Amino acid sequence: MVKTVLNTYKINLSKNRRPVPTLDSFNKIIDLLNKKKINLNDFIALEFFAREGDWHTIAYSNIVKELYAWEIDSQFIKNLKKNLPNAIIENGNSFELSRRKKYKNYFDLIVIDNPQNVFNGYCEHFDAIERVNFLLKDKGIVIFNINVRPYNLKENILWNRRRIDYYKNTSKILNLKFIYNFYKNKFNEFNFNVIDIFHQKRHENFLFYLVLILEKK
Numbered sequence: 128m129v130k131t132v133l134n135t136y137k138i139n140l141s142k143n144r145r146p147v148p149t150l151d152s153f154n155k156i157i158d159l160l161n162k163k164k165i166n167l168n169d170f171i172a173l174e175f176f177a178r179e180g181d182w183h184t185i186a187y188s189n190i191v192k193e194l195y196a197w198e199i200d201s202q203f204i205k206n207l208k209k210n211l212p213n214a215i216i217e218n219g220n221s222f223e224l225s226r227r228k229k230y231k232n233y234f235d236l237i238v239i240d241n242p243q244n245v246f247n248g249y250c251e252h253f254d255a256i257e258r259v260n261f262l263l264k265d266k267g268i269v270i271f272n273i274n275v276r277p278y279n280l281k282e283n284i285l286w287n288r289r290r291i292d293y294y295k296n297t298s299k300i301l302n303l304k305f306i307y308n309f310y311k312n313k314f315n316e317f318n319f320n321v322i323d324i325f326h327q328k329r330h331e332n333f334l335f336y337l338v339l340i341l342e343k344k
């Protein structure tokens with residue numbers, strides 16, 4: 128069933144849109160989850176940083192039961208509505224929206240497609256994943272971007288400082304073993320057991336998605 132929906136959607140996309148490489152990467156995540164017998168059809172999903180939704184959200188928007196999409200910049204909302212006609216869209220600061228009582232333990236899937244660098248005082252996914260404990264159900268999946276080889280750190284002094292402070296690691300290049308250990312420990316600290324963890328490359332060679340399947344302790 129999931130496969131059928133996905134394949135139909137791929138066909139529609141190829142007719143109407145130019146190919147988006149991020150979409151391919153995200154489709155691979157969905158395939159991997161399917162292989163692990165995880166069916167997204169019953170999931171309530173949140174796209175924490177939605178933009179216009181066409182970089183990857185459209186890969187799963189027709190598969191999940193309900194989709195929430197949050198975006199701070201009003202210039203993206205018109206196309207976001209067009210790209211995700213079935214989603215519940217909020218134009219606001221996701222960090223503030225994520226504090227609404229209604230969303231406590233509400234989502235099965237949280238996707239954090241964070242901007243790189245430091246933005247409005249937040250850095251990469253560092254602050255956003257702090258909201259997962261509040262937002263996720265007792266069991267669920269979180270997906271976010273990992274930058275293993277950040278660019279122009281000499282010019283981006285604040286970004287560099289935030290990364291060193293966060294990872295406690297001065298190396299410019301982070302290896303996968305380090306990343307897996309770091310985030311397993313991090314989510315343990317957030318009161319989750321990490322049932323599974325895997326990554327999926329994006330088209331930029333410095334960036335990949337990290338996928339964690341979590342269960343509250």
Ligand SMILES: C[S@@+](CC[C@H](N)C(=O)[O-])C[C@H]1O[C@@H](n2cnc3c(N)ncnc32)[C@H](O)[C@@H]1O
Pocket residue numbers: 174175176177178179180181182183184185197198199200203219220221222240241242246247
């Ligand atoms: C990488 S893009 C997201 C792309 C999107 N996930 C997709 O599938 O097309 C990151 C977005 O996060 C938005 N953003 C940055 N800070 C935000 C905040 N505090 N609250 C909500 N959205 C924010 C930016 O405006 C930008 O559109």
